[in-house]
Amino acid sequence: MEFLGEVFGNLIMGFGVAVSLENLIYAFIGCLLGTLVGVLPGIGPVAAIALLLPTTFALPPVGALIMLAGIYYGAQYGGSTTAILVNLPGESSSVVTCLDGHAMAKNGRAGHALAIAAIGSFFAGTVCTLIIAVAAPPLAEMALKFGAPEYFSLMVFGLIASAVLARGSLIKALGMILVGLLLGIVGTDVNSGMSRFTFGMPGLSDGIGFVVIAMAFFGLGEIIKNLETPDDQRQVFTDKVSGLMPRWEDIRMSAGAIVRGTFLGAFFGTLPGTGPVVAAFSTYAMEKKIAKDSSQFGRGDIRGVAGPESANNAAAQTAFIPTLTLGIPGSGTMALMLGAMMIQGIAPGPQVMTSRPDLFWGLIASMWIGNLMLVILNLPLIGIWVQLLKVPYRLLFPAILMFMCIGTYSLNNSIQDPLLMGFFGVVGYAFMKFGCEPAPMLLGFILGPLMEENLRRALLISRGDPTVFFTRPISLTFLVLAAGALLVIVLPAVRKKRDEAFQGDE
């Protein structure tokens, strides 16, 4: 009881920080911009967030974090709107929503689908904000006991898990992680002061910016890929969207799906890797299995929208838990959020909670505000999003390209970052053509320097003895989990299930 009282007190403090006119405006702008970019077809949340990050750099830390939270949820939510109204989802976690959501839209029930997606997301967001508030402090306390070996093993586990949960070939995902780790250590080595992999270019001595890599692989590479197929294959739902007020009947029917989706999503979100995608897919599969009459799934069953959408949002929310308590991001989007926090001078990790409680609890409060803002913002503005979806891609991509150029330029006010983005965009496209997923690469890229540093420290304490990773219980646990994840995926039965899950359960 005492513990819950403390959590409650902290939450109130957080709201005290987050609820000021100024911060509410930041939250509003963040949600608006996030949705605006997230709605655009062909742009997933990683590219959307990378595109909008530079706009927050000039703000004070609390304001910037609040706006970031708004951008994050807006980008996630915008993707769902696109999935329902257009048959081309902008991100992989919306693929499931697309199945029944777009079917509902074709049956003239787009409004109902959007409304239930909003309600489900908001419910999931509220529950998961509470989960973070309750779970984060004890986890952070535990994390304070972590030494370098524990961190290193945790990162190994995180990277392996992200490869296991990625789509496509496991071994290629592992390869991409290594590519990311290597790209991550480009620049000056902090310990020896030596320039590594700079190929004589002085501009590379500070390393490659994560925004540059994210924009190159998820923005530029994606644009080139989208231009492979002609524009007119996109099926936009252009009728007037009506029935935005949710019907009681719909809510009753999907309440169970929303609750189940929320908890399943909350669980998957805390795991490193592509949390929201797996969460959405498994919830859909589960709903289809437990439904008494599953004949309507794929043809516009509202539970097929409510469940995955709640799961998607729940996972997006609980993904903050490892990021905030351990300082280790579990996904590409989280890696971007982490990078943005670092730019604000906050090194996420167990110490943030005690050293800057205002920031920590303010951020958690702003997550809930962001969720609320989205519900209020999205449904009335749906007309605008529909108009936006009608913009043909041939007009969209040059605009995106310009924003990417300006965004990368503004990172260091130098032309080097856009040039690097151009180069890595080609690399990213090549990887995509060879069936290599960029998401594990981004995670490796962020964790590269952290991993090297913790490996170095761990081996220093152990006097060069590598068994240190196996003799410390927590470290051993992570390594066993990592090995287990690898073993499990190699077993043919599980492998088949995983492939099925990614097939979209058709």
Added chain:
Amino acid sequence: MGTFKFRSYHQDFWAGLMFLGLGLLAVYVARDYPIGRAMRMGPGYFPTYLGMLLTFIGAIVAGRSFFTEPTDEERTTRWAMVPLTLMPLSVILFAVVVDNFGLVLAVALLIGFASASVKNFKPIELIVMYGVLVATAILVFQKGLGVPFHAFWEESFGKAVSDFWSTISTPLRLMFGS
């Protein structure tokens, strides 16, 4: 396991080759960095091991392509060569031009070259889009967010040309070695 055969139409062959190449490159470049010992890791320690691991994975991925027939998803598909050339080119032009000649010209080059990669663009659309984007770039990013761009060249056109030349001549000289 299928028969041993060279399959250039298998994505894994190329993916593996790429990993292999990058891994070897990492090991090769890192040979100049002191490895140190496990207890006192040098700057070469981590990258060398990563590079070796990547080489190993690349060899497996590429090797696998010799024994298995690709599924439909694993088959290589045509590269979109036109956008693949024009997108990076337009980004490079923007970057090279923006500092000396300003946003108005840089965005024009960017939009022009990028749009050339689609067949069905209409001139009027293009002009309207250009106007909107240049206005956004100047009003929102230069004036609003304070990114140090300028709309046109700063002092005189002649100075912009000479500055531009000094910007691009160094890399060109390095490349062609004169």
